[in-house]
Amino acid sequence: MAADTDKVFKALADRTRRHLLDRLHERNGQTLGELCAHVDMARQSVTQHVAVLEAANLISTLRRGREKLHYLNPVPLHEIQERWIDKYETPRLRALSDLKRRAEEQNMADKPTFVYVTYIESTPEKVWHALTDADLSAEYWGHSNVSDWQVGSTWQHLRTDGSGIADVVGTVLETVPPKRLVITFGEPSQVTFDIEPYGQIVRLTVTHENLATQEDYDVISAGWPAILANLKSLLETGHVLPQAPWEMHAELRAEQMAANDPQ
Secondary structure, eight states, X not given: OHHHHHHHHHHHTSHHHHHHHHHHHHSOSBOHHHHHTTSSSOHHXXXXXHHHHHHTXXXXXXXXXXXXXXXXXXXXXXXXXXXXXXXXXXXXHHHXXXXXXXXXXXXXXXXXXXXXXEXXXXXXXXXXXXXXXXXXHHHHHSEEEEOOOOTXXXXXXXXXXXXXXXXXXXXXXXXXXXXXXXEEOSSSOEEEEEEEEEXXXXXXXXXXXXXXXXXXXXXXXXXHHHHHHHHHHHHHHXXXXXXXXXXXXXXXXXXXXXXXXXX
């Protein structure tokens, strides 16, 4: 973890790299050529800066046809915020941050997109099975993903308490076992799972598009890394993490809020 944090701080120490992250924050999913248009230096130099950001996991990439698109990955920044900023913040600073966020939401021209990449010591077939099997998804997600997974079919994200309540209902848009699954995730967003062999392991890319608000983006930015960490643990070790990451996140946030409460 310390080594990863060092890479993030090193990447952020350069003004050009911060500028590239700003450009992706303004408009996610840009090609290298589009990023180069905003930087006054040779394409090779920009490529080297992008490589440093990728090594720090601050940028993830996704191929669409012949294009390679670059996406801002906010997870490392969020971890730094929790480790180095949140514990020092005051309610006043939080209020100012919320005010700034609401102002930015009003100016958003495009709906935000979240991209997360993880590497799993498994096979594409096992990853596909874990995503689409009701029993397995219940183990690492806390909900059962139920469908026949045919294009046009409904899928349900059912609670595991026996209530039969579906917290999310969507439609299967594309299914290419064991490579690609595209579903609507409620309305109006959609999620794409790209499963690719990567040497002896698997590269899993989750793209959550067309999010309605910045608040939705903030919620899923914390949710997907937690879910995929549990999935990775289950496939690599045979069991999920001792405590669900989203439960730990909620407890830590509650502790931080209690510590910042002047009463």
